[in-house]
Amino acid sequence: MASPDPPRHVASRMLRLLAVLAFVFAPTGRASETLSIAAASDLVFCLEALNREFAKSEPSVRLRVSTGSSGNFFAQIKNGAPFDVFLSADLIYPIELIAAGAAEEKSLTRYGIGRIVLWTWRTDLAIDDLASVVRDPSVKRFAIANPDHAPYGRAAKEALDKFGVWAEVRPKLVLGENIAQTAQFVQTGNADVGIVALSLVIAPVRNRSGRWTEIPSSAHAPLEQGAVLTRRGASNPAARRYLAFLSTPAARTIFDRYGFSLPRSP
Protein backbone atom coordinates (compact mmCIF):
# COMPACT_ATOMS: atom_id res chain seq x y z
CA MET A 1 0.00 0.00 0.00
CA ALA A 2 2.83 2.33 0.85
CA SER A 3 4.88 1.40 -2.21
CA PRO A 4 5.18 4.24 -4.71
CA ASP A 5 3.15 4.02 -7.91
CA PRO A 6 5.01 3.11 -11.08
CA PRO A 7 5.51 6.20 -13.23
CA ARG A 8 2.98 4.98 -15.79
CA HIS A 9 0.22 5.06 -13.21
CA VAL A 10 1.24 8.46 -12.02
CA ALA A 11 1.06 9.73 -15.59
CA SER A 12 -2.37 8.27 -16.14
CA ARG A 13 -3.58 9.76 -12.89
CA MET A 14 -2.22 13.15 -13.89
CA LEU A 15 -4.08 12.85 -17.17
CA ARG A 16 -7.28 12.02 -15.41
CA LEU A 17 -6.80 14.94 -13.05
CA LEU A 18 -6.15 17.23 -16.02
CA ALA A 19 -9.33 15.99 -17.69
CA VAL A 20 -11.32 16.81 -14.59
CA LEU A 21 -9.71 20.23 -14.28
CA ALA A 22 -10.36 20.95 -17.95
CA PHE A 23 -13.98 20.06 -17.39
CA VAL A 24 -14.24 22.28 -14.34
CA PHE A 25 -12.61 25.32 -15.87
CA ALA A 26 -13.71 25.01 -19.49
CA PRO A 27 -16.25 27.54 -20.68
CA THR A 28 -19.54 25.67 -20.48
CA GLY A 29 -21.62 24.93 -23.54
CA ARG A 30 -20.80 25.63 -27.13
CA ALA A 31 -23.04 28.63 -26.62
CA SER A 32 -24.03 30.38 -29.73
CA GLU A 33 -24.53 33.79 -28.19
CA THR A 34 -23.74 35.17 -24.77
CA LEU A 35 -25.23 38.22 -23.16
CA SER A 36 -23.94 39.87 -19.99
CA ILE A 37 -26.40 41.90 -17.99
CA ALA A 38 -25.65 44.31 -15.16
CA ALA A 39 -28.79 45.12 -13.21
CA ALA A 40 -29.69 47.28 -10.23
CA SER A 41 -30.37 45.22 -7.13
CA ASP A 42 -34.08 46.17 -7.01
CA LEU A 43 -34.41 43.88 -10.04
CA VAL A 44 -32.92 40.82 -8.40
CA PHE A 45 -36.21 38.87 -8.32
CA CYS A 46 -37.91 40.50 -11.28
CA LEU A 47 -34.96 39.70 -13.52
CA GLU A 48 -35.31 35.97 -12.99
CA ALA A 49 -38.87 36.11 -14.29
CA LEU A 50 -37.85 38.40 -17.16
CA ASN A 51 -35.02 36.11 -18.20
CA ARG A 52 -37.23 33.03 -18.10
CA GLU A 53 -39.61 34.84 -20.43
CA PHE A 54 -36.75 35.94 -22.70
CA ALA A 55 -35.41 32.39 -22.84
CA LYS A 56 -38.75 31.13 -24.19
CA SER A 57 -38.21 32.92 -27.47
CA GLU A 58 -34.38 32.92 -27.38
CA PRO A 59 -33.38 29.54 -25.93
CA SER A 60 -29.90 29.61 -27.48
CA VAL A 61 -28.78 32.86 -25.83
CA ARG A 62 -26.74 32.36 -22.68
CA LEU A 63 -27.47 35.02 -20.07
CA ARG A 64 -24.92 36.09 -17.50
CA VAL A 65 -26.52 38.24 -14.82
CA SER A 66 -24.85 40.46 -12.22
CA THR A 67 -26.85 42.47 -9.74
CA GLY A 68 -25.52 45.21 -7.51
CA SER A 69 -25.63 48.94 -6.94
CA SER A 70 -26.20 51.09 -10.00
CA GLY A 71 -23.38 53.43 -8.97
CA ASN A 72 -20.92 50.56 -8.86
CA PHE A 73 -21.94 49.31 -12.28
CA PHE A 74 -21.73 52.84 -13.65
CA ALA A 75 -18.10 53.17 -12.56
CA GLN A 76 -17.27 49.67 -13.79
CA ILE A 77 -18.87 50.07 -17.21
CA LYS A 78 -17.27 53.46 -17.66
CA ASN A 79 -13.97 51.72 -17.06
CA GLY A 80 -14.66 48.98 -19.59
CA ALA A 81 -16.39 46.25 -17.58
CA PRO A 82 -17.60 43.44 -19.89
CA PHE A 83 -21.37 44.02 -19.70
CA ASP A 84 -23.62 44.31 -22.75
CA VAL A 85 -26.77 45.65 -21.12
CA PHE A 86 -27.09 47.88 -18.07
CA LEU A 87 -30.40 48.17 -16.22
CA SER A 88 -30.00 51.05 -13.82
CA ALA A 89 -32.29 51.99 -10.95
CA ASP A 90 -32.46 55.53 -12.31
CA LEU A 91 -31.97 57.50 -15.53
CA ILE A 92 -28.98 59.52 -14.37
CA TYR A 93 -26.38 56.78 -14.60
CA PRO A 94 -27.40 55.61 -18.12
CA ILE A 95 -27.43 59.21 -19.33
CA GLU A 96 -24.01 59.86 -17.78
CA LEU A 97 -22.69 56.73 -19.49
CA ILE A 98 -24.02 58.00 -22.81
CA ALA A 99 -22.38 61.36 -22.18
CA ALA A 100 -19.10 59.61 -21.45
CA GLY A 101 -19.34 57.66 -24.71
CA ALA A 102 -19.63 54.34 -22.86
CA ALA A 103 -23.23 53.62 -23.90
CA GLU A 104 -25.37 54.02 -27.00
CA GLU A 105 -27.73 57.00 -26.89
CA LYS A 106 -30.56 55.66 -29.04
CA SER A 107 -30.71 52.43 -27.04
CA LEU A 108 -31.91 54.19 -23.86
CA THR A 109 -35.09 52.41 -22.76
CA ARG A 110 -37.31 53.48 -19.88
CA TYR A 111 -38.51 50.16 -18.56
CA GLY A 112 -40.16 50.92 -15.25
CA ILE A 113 -40.80 53.33 -12.41
CA GLY A 114 -39.79 52.19 -8.96
CA ARG A 115 -42.12 52.33 -5.96
CA ILE A 116 -41.08 52.49 -2.32
CA VAL A 117 -42.63 50.93 0.75
CA LEU A 118 -42.22 51.13 4.49
CA TRP A 119 -41.44 47.56 5.56
CA THR A 120 -41.16 45.89 8.97
CA TRP A 121 -41.23 42.47 10.61
CA ARG A 122 -42.46 43.93 13.88
CA THR A 123 -46.14 43.36 14.51
CA ASP A 124 -46.60 46.27 16.92
CA LEU A 125 -45.87 49.20 14.60
CA ALA A 126 -48.62 51.24 12.97
CA ILE A 127 -46.89 51.46 9.63
CA ASP A 128 -49.59 53.52 7.96
CA ASP A 129 -48.23 56.58 9.71
CA LEU A 130 -44.63 57.17 8.65
CA ALA A 131 -44.08 60.10 11.02
CA SER A 132 -45.24 58.17 14.09
CA VAL A 133 -43.04 55.20 13.17
CA VAL A 134 -40.02 57.51 13.00
CA ARG A 135 -40.91 59.08 16.36
CA ASP A 136 -41.63 55.76 18.11
CA PRO A 137 -38.91 55.43 20.78
CA SER A 138 -38.88 51.65 20.39
CA VAL A 139 -37.71 52.11 16.80
CA LYS A 140 -33.95 52.25 17.23
CA ARG A 141 -32.76 51.52 13.71
CA PHE A 142 -34.36 52.78 10.53
CA ALA A 143 -32.88 51.41 7.29
CA ILE A 144 -32.70 53.24 3.99
CA ALA A 145 -30.32 52.91 1.07
CA ASN A 146 -27.43 55.38 1.06
CA PRO A 147 -28.98 58.59 -0.33
CA ASP A 148 -25.58 59.80 -1.51
CA HIS A 149 -25.50 57.33 -4.35
CA ALA A 150 -28.44 54.90 -4.30
CA PRO A 151 -31.56 56.07 -6.21
CA TYR A 152 -33.91 54.40 -3.72
CA GLY A 153 -32.03 56.07 -0.88
CA ARG A 154 -32.60 59.44 -2.51
CA ALA A 155 -36.32 58.71 -2.81
CA ALA A 156 -36.49 57.57 0.82
CA LYS A 157 -34.76 60.75 1.96
CA GLU A 158 -37.14 62.90 -0.08
CA ALA A 159 -40.16 61.11 1.40
CA LEU A 160 -38.88 61.45 4.98
CA ASP A 161 -38.25 65.12 4.26
CA LYS A 162 -41.72 65.54 2.81
CA PHE A 163 -43.25 64.01 5.94
CA GLY A 164 -41.18 66.43 8.00
CA VAL A 165 -39.21 63.82 9.92
CA TRP A 166 -35.79 63.82 8.22
CA ALA A 167 -34.08 65.53 11.16
CA GLU A 168 -35.71 63.14 13.63
CA VAL A 169 -34.85 60.00 11.69
CA ARG A 170 -31.17 60.84 11.12
CA PRO A 171 -29.86 59.47 14.44
CA LYS A 172 -31.70 56.20 13.77
CA LEU A 173 -30.54 55.70 10.20
CA VAL A 174 -28.57 52.73 9.00
CA LEU A 175 -27.56 52.92 5.38
CA GLY A 176 -27.60 50.01 2.99
CA GLU A 177 -24.99 50.01 0.26
CA ASN A 178 -27.77 49.17 -2.18
CA ILE A 179 -31.50 48.58 -1.86
CA ALA A 180 -31.18 44.79 -1.58
CA GLN A 181 -28.83 45.14 1.40
CA THR A 182 -31.26 47.63 2.94
CA ALA A 183 -34.01 45.02 2.64
CA GLN A 184 -31.71 42.44 4.17
CA PHE A 185 -31.16 44.71 7.20
CA VAL A 186 -34.93 44.73 7.74
CA GLN A 187 -35.45 41.05 6.96
CA THR A 188 -32.84 39.92 9.48
CA GLY A 189 -34.50 42.11 12.11
CA ASN A 190 -31.35 44.15 12.62
CA ALA A 191 -33.28 47.25 11.60
CA ASP A 192 -36.75 47.72 13.08
CA VAL A 193 -38.14 49.16 9.92
CA GLY A 194 -36.92 50.40 6.55
CA ILE A 195 -37.85 52.04 3.30
CA VAL A 196 -37.20 49.59 0.48
CA ALA A 197 -38.25 48.86 -3.08
CA LEU A 198 -41.71 47.37 -3.52
CA SER A 199 -40.12 44.99 -6.04
CA LEU A 200 -38.15 43.36 -3.23
CA VAL A 201 -41.03 42.71 -0.83
CA ILE A 202 -43.70 41.80 -3.39
CA ALA A 203 -41.68 38.98 -5.01
CA PRO A 204 -43.22 35.51 -4.58
CA VAL A 205 -40.04 34.17 -2.93
CA ARG A 206 -40.62 36.58 -0.05
CA ASN A 207 -43.99 35.17 1.01
CA ARG A 208 -44.96 35.67 4.63
CA SER A 209 -42.57 38.59 4.59
CA GLY A 210 -43.62 40.98 7.31
CA ARG A 211 -45.88 43.95 6.64
CA TRP A 212 -45.46 46.83 4.25
CA THR A 213 -47.31 49.91 3.18
CA GLU A 214 -46.60 51.89 0.05
CA ILE A 215 -45.29 55.42 0.36
CA PRO A 216 -47.21 57.62 -2.10
CA SER A 217 -45.23 58.41 -5.22
CA SER A 218 -46.14 62.08 -4.71
CA ALA A 219 -43.74 62.10 -1.74
CA HIS A 220 -40.63 61.73 -3.88
CA ALA A 221 -39.27 62.43 -7.35
CA PRO A 222 -40.26 59.65 -9.74
CA LEU A 223 -37.87 56.69 -9.68
CA GLU A 224 -37.69 56.41 -13.44
CA GLN A 225 -35.41 53.57 -14.43
CA GLY A 226 -33.59 53.12 -17.70
CA ALA A 227 -31.59 50.49 -19.53
CA VAL A 228 -28.88 51.05 -22.14
CA LEU A 229 -26.61 49.11 -24.42
CA THR A 230 -23.00 49.57 -23.45
CA ARG A 231 -20.38 50.29 -26.07
CA ARG A 232 -19.53 46.60 -26.02
CA GLY A 233 -23.19 45.58 -26.18
CA ALA A 234 -23.83 47.78 -29.22
CA SER A 235 -22.11 45.17 -31.38
CA ASN A 236 -23.94 42.24 -29.73
CA PRO A 237 -27.21 41.49 -31.62
CA ALA A 238 -28.56 39.46 -28.71
CA ALA A 239 -28.14 42.49 -26.42
CA ARG A 240 -30.13 44.62 -28.85
CA ARG A 241 -32.90 42.01 -28.95
CA TYR A 242 -32.92 41.87 -25.13
CA LEU A 243 -33.34 45.62 -24.87
CA ALA A 244 -36.22 45.52 -27.36
CA PHE A 245 -37.74 42.69 -25.32
CA LEU A 246 -37.92 44.99 -22.27
CA SER A 247 -40.63 47.04 -24.02
CA THR A 248 -42.79 44.08 -25.12
CA PRO A 249 -46.18 43.49 -23.45
CA ALA A 250 -44.87 40.26 -21.93
CA ALA A 251 -42.00 42.07 -20.21
CA ARG A 252 -44.24 44.93 -19.12
CA THR A 253 -46.61 42.46 -17.49
CA ILE A 254 -43.68 41.11 -15.47
CA PHE A 255 -42.49 44.58 -14.43
CA ASP A 256 -46.03 45.35 -13.31
CA ARG A 257 -46.33 42.08 -11.39
CA TYR A 258 -43.01 42.73 -9.62
CA GLY A 259 -44.02 46.11 -8.29
CA PHE A 260 -42.97 48.63 -10.90
CA SER A 261 -45.16 51.29 -12.42
CA LEU A 262 -44.97 51.33 -16.18
CA PRO A 263 -43.81 54.21 -18.33
CA ARG A 264 -46.03 55.16 -21.25
CA SER A 265 -45.88 52.64 -24.08
CA PRO A 266 -43.28 53.56 -26.66
Added chain:
Amino acid sequence: MGDSTFTFLGLSSALWQSLGLTLRLAAITTLILGIIGLPLAHWLNTTRARVAPFLETLVTLPIVLPPTVIGFYILVGLSPQHPPGSWWRDLTGEPLVFSFTGLVIASVFYSLPFAVQPFQAALRGVPRELLDAGTALGARPLRVFIRLHAPLAWRGIAAGLTLGFAHTLGEFGVVLMIGGAIPGVTKVASIALYDEVQKLDYASAHAFAAMLLVISFALLLIVTLLQRRRPA
Protein backbone atom coordinates in the same frame (compact mmCIF):
# COMPACT_ATOMS: atom_id res chain seq x y z
CA MET B 1 -23.44 63.66 12.38
CA GLY B 2 -21.76 66.95 13.24
CA ASP B 3 -23.01 70.09 11.61
CA SER B 4 -19.66 71.83 11.35
CA THR B 5 -17.82 71.05 8.16
CA PHE B 6 -14.26 71.87 7.20
CA THR B 7 -11.63 70.70 4.81
CA PHE B 8 -8.07 69.90 5.78
CA LEU B 9 -5.36 68.36 3.60
CA GLY B 10 -7.94 67.87 0.86
CA LEU B 11 -10.18 65.77 3.11
CA SER B 12 -13.61 66.80 4.35
CA SER B 13 -14.51 66.71 8.04
CA ALA B 14 -16.61 63.61 7.36
CA LEU B 15 -13.56 61.75 6.06
CA TRP B 16 -11.45 62.88 9.03
CA GLN B 17 -14.22 61.62 11.28
CA SER B 18 -14.16 58.20 9.63
CA LEU B 19 -10.37 58.10 9.87
CA GLY B 20 -10.56 58.94 13.58
CA LEU B 21 -13.22 56.27 14.08
CA THR B 22 -11.06 53.70 12.30
CA LEU B 23 -8.03 54.50 14.47
CA ARG B 24 -10.19 54.26 17.60
CA LEU B 25 -11.59 50.91 16.45
CA ALA B 26 -8.10 49.62 15.66
CA ALA B 27 -6.69 50.83 19.00
CA ILE B 28 -9.44 49.21 21.08
CA THR B 29 -9.28 46.03 19.02
CA THR B 30 -5.50 45.88 19.46
CA LEU B 31 -5.80 46.32 23.20
CA ILE B 32 -8.26 43.43 23.43
CA LEU B 33 -6.13 41.35 21.08
CA GLY B 34 -3.20 41.80 23.47
CA ILE B 35 -5.26 40.96 26.55
CA ILE B 36 -6.81 37.77 25.20
CA GLY B 37 -4.28 36.94 22.49
CA LEU B 38 -1.16 36.67 24.66
CA PRO B 39 -2.52 34.18 27.20
CA LEU B 40 -4.19 32.31 24.35
CA ALA B 41 -0.93 32.07 22.39
CA HIS B 42 0.95 30.91 25.49
CA TRP B 43 -1.71 28.34 26.32
CA LEU B 44 -1.79 27.01 22.73
CA ASN B 45 2.01 26.69 22.81
CA THR B 46 2.16 24.75 26.06
CA THR B 47 -1.06 22.80 26.42
CA ARG B 48 -1.49 19.11 25.72
CA ALA B 49 -5.28 19.36 25.75
CA ARG B 50 -7.06 17.44 23.02
CA VAL B 51 -9.13 20.47 22.03
CA ALA B 52 -6.03 22.60 21.40
CA PRO B 53 -5.64 21.77 17.69
CA PHE B 54 -9.32 22.53 17.13
CA LEU B 55 -9.07 25.81 19.00
CA GLU B 56 -5.91 26.78 17.12
CA THR B 57 -7.68 26.03 13.84
CA LEU B 58 -10.66 28.10 14.94
CA VAL B 59 -8.40 31.05 15.76
CA THR B 60 -6.68 30.75 12.37
CA LEU B 61 -9.94 30.43 10.45
CA PRO B 62 -10.44 34.15 9.66
CA ILE B 63 -7.25 34.08 7.55
CA VAL B 64 -8.93 31.82 5.00
CA LEU B 65 -12.60 32.54 5.62
CA PRO B 66 -14.21 35.04 3.24
CA PRO B 67 -15.22 38.15 5.22
CA THR B 68 -18.71 37.68 3.84
CA VAL B 69 -19.02 34.41 5.77
CA ILE B 70 -18.16 36.18 9.01
CA GLY B 71 -20.40 39.12 8.13
CA PHE B 72 -23.32 36.86 7.33
CA TYR B 73 -23.06 34.86 10.56
CA ILE B 74 -22.76 38.00 12.65
CA LEU B 75 -25.70 39.62 10.89
CA VAL B 76 -27.92 36.60 11.40
CA GLY B 77 -26.45 35.43 14.71
CA LEU B 78 -26.53 38.76 16.53
CA SER B 79 -29.92 39.85 15.23
CA PRO B 80 -32.08 41.30 18.02
CA GLN B 81 -34.88 38.91 17.02
CA HIS B 82 -33.36 36.10 19.08
CA PRO B 83 -30.59 35.44 21.66
CA PRO B 84 -27.86 36.46 22.12
CA GLY B 85 -28.71 39.61 20.15
CA SER B 86 -31.98 40.04 22.04
CA TRP B 87 -30.18 39.80 25.40
CA TRP B 88 -27.85 42.58 24.35
CA ARG B 89 -30.78 44.67 23.21
CA ASP B 90 -32.62 44.14 26.49
CA LEU B 91 -29.45 45.02 28.40
CA THR B 92 -28.44 48.16 26.51
CA GLY B 93 -31.55 49.10 24.53
CA GLU B 94 -29.47 49.08 21.35
CA PRO B 95 -28.99 46.36 18.76
CA LEU B 96 -25.45 44.95 18.56
CA VAL B 97 -25.28 45.01 14.80
CA PHE B 98 -24.79 48.58 13.48
CA SER B 99 -23.05 49.55 16.73
CA PHE B 100 -19.43 50.35 17.51
CA THR B 101 -19.37 47.48 20.03
CA GLY B 102 -20.54 45.13 17.30
CA LEU B 103 -17.66 46.26 15.11
CA VAL B 104 -15.16 45.74 17.94
CA ILE B 105 -16.40 42.16 18.47
CA ALA B 106 -16.20 41.42 14.76
CA SER B 107 -12.74 43.02 14.48
CA VAL B 108 -11.30 41.08 17.41
CA PHE B 109 -12.44 37.80 15.90
CA TYR B 110 -11.36 38.81 12.42
CA SER B 111 -7.88 40.04 13.41
CA LEU B 112 -7.17 37.42 16.07
CA PRO B 113 -4.93 35.14 13.94
CA PHE B 114 -2.87 38.10 12.76
CA ALA B 115 -1.90 38.78 16.37
CA VAL B 116 -1.90 35.29 17.86
CA GLN B 117 0.33 33.69 15.23
CA PRO B 118 3.22 36.16 15.68
CA PHE B 119 2.69 35.90 19.47
CA GLN B 120 3.01 32.12 19.30
CA ALA B 121 6.14 32.26 17.14
CA ALA B 122 7.74 34.89 19.37
CA LEU B 123 6.99 33.01 22.61
CA ARG B 124 8.27 29.78 21.10
CA GLY B 125 11.50 31.53 20.10
CA VAL B 126 12.54 32.19 23.69
CA PRO B 127 15.11 29.57 24.80
CA ARG B 128 13.62 27.03 27.16
CA GLU B 129 16.65 27.14 29.52
CA LEU B 130 16.11 30.81 30.35
CA LEU B 131 12.56 30.08 31.49
CA ASP B 132 13.67 26.98 33.38
CA ALA B 133 16.27 29.10 35.15
CA GLY B 134 13.53 31.45 36.26
CA THR B 135 11.46 28.56 37.58
CA ALA B 136 14.51 27.08 39.31
CA LEU B 137 15.03 30.39 41.10
CA GLY B 138 11.55 29.98 42.57
CA ALA B 139 9.35 32.15 40.35
CA ARG B 140 5.76 31.07 39.81
CA PRO B 141 4.63 30.40 36.20
CA LEU B 142 2.68 33.67 35.96
CA ARG B 143 5.70 35.64 37.18
CA VAL B 144 7.98 33.82 34.76
CA PHE B 145 5.61 34.69 31.93
CA ILE B 146 5.19 38.36 32.83
CA ARG B 147 8.75 39.17 33.92
CA LEU B 148 10.76 36.87 31.69
CA HIS B 149 8.93 35.19 28.82
CA ALA B 150 6.91 38.10 27.46
CA PRO B 151 9.72 40.70 27.75
CA LEU B 152 12.13 38.37 25.93
CA ALA B 153 9.60 37.96 23.13
CA TRP B 154 8.72 41.65 22.91
CA ARG B 155 9.67 42.13 19.26
CA GLY B 156 7.32 39.41 18.07
CA ILE B 157 4.59 40.61 20.40
CA ALA B 158 4.94 44.16 19.13
CA ALA B 159 4.85 42.85 15.56
CA GLY B 160 1.67 40.89 16.33
CA LEU B 161 0.00 43.93 17.88
CA THR B 162 0.98 46.11 14.93
CA LEU B 163 -0.32 43.53 12.49
CA GLY B 164 -3.59 43.26 14.41
CA PHE B 165 -3.89 47.05 14.30
CA ALA B 166 -3.07 47.21 10.60
CA HIS B 167 -5.44 44.40 9.75
CA THR B 168 -8.29 46.14 11.53
CA LEU B 169 -7.58 49.25 9.44
CA GLY B 170 -7.88 47.10 6.35
CA GLU B 171 -11.21 45.58 7.28
CA PHE B 172 -13.90 46.10 4.68
CA GLY B 173 -16.14 43.14 3.86
CA VAL B 174 -17.37 42.47 7.38
CA VAL B 175 -18.06 46.14 8.10
CA LEU B 176 -19.83 46.56 4.79
CA MET B 177 -22.19 43.78 5.80
CA ILE B 178 -22.86 44.68 9.42
CA GLY B 179 -22.00 48.37 9.69
CA GLY B 180 -24.79 50.31 8.07
CA ALA B 181 -22.39 53.20 7.34
CA ILE B 182 -23.42 55.34 10.31
CA PRO B 183 -21.16 58.41 10.48
CA GLY B 184 -19.07 58.44 13.66
CA VAL B 185 -20.29 54.97 14.70
CA THR B 186 -19.65 52.41 11.99
CA LYS B 187 -18.56 54.37 8.92
CA VAL B 188 -14.90 53.41 9.01
CA ALA B 189 -12.25 54.62 6.57
CA SER B 190 -12.56 51.78 4.07
CA ILE B 191 -16.33 52.25 3.87
CA ALA B 192 -16.00 56.03 3.59
CA LEU B 193 -13.61 55.58 0.68
CA TYR B 194 -16.05 53.15 -0.96
CA ASP B 195 -18.83 55.72 -0.59
CA GLU B 196 -16.70 58.48 -2.12
CA VAL B 197 -16.08 56.25 -5.14
CA GLN B 198 -19.79 55.45 -5.36
CA LYS B 199 -20.58 59.15 -5.21
CA LEU B 200 -18.13 59.56 -8.11
CA ASP B 201 -16.14 62.03 -5.99
CA TYR B 202 -12.81 60.80 -7.28
CA ALA B 203 -10.87 63.79 -5.94
CA SER B 204 -11.75 62.97 -2.33
CA ALA B 205 -11.31 59.29 -3.04
CA HIS B 206 -7.77 59.90 -4.32
CA ALA B 207 -6.78 62.02 -1.33
CA PHE B 208 -8.23 59.53 1.13
CA ALA B 209 -6.82 56.46 -0.58
CA ALA B 210 -3.36 58.04 -0.61
CA MET B 211 -3.60 58.77 3.09
CA LEU B 212 -4.64 55.19 3.90
CA LEU B 213 -1.81 53.92 1.73
CA VAL B 214 0.75 55.99 3.63
CA ILE B 215 -0.58 54.93 7.04
CA SER B 216 -0.62 51.25 6.06
CA PHE B 217 2.89 51.45 4.62
CA ALA B 218 4.21 53.05 7.79
CA LEU B 219 2.62 50.36 9.96
CA LEU B 220 3.99 47.51 7.88
CA LEU B 221 7.41 49.16 7.86
CA ILE B 222 7.35 49.04 11.66
CA VAL B 223 6.50 45.32 11.56
CA THR B 224 9.30 44.66 9.08
CA LEU B 225 11.87 46.56 11.12
CA LEU B 226 10.80 44.68 14.25
CA GLN B 227 11.15 41.35 12.45
CA ARG B 228 14.49 42.10 10.82
CA ARG B 229 16.32 43.21 13.93
CA ARG B 230 15.65 40.00 15.74
CA PRO B 231 18.41 39.19 18.23
CA ALA B 232 20.55 36.24 17.15
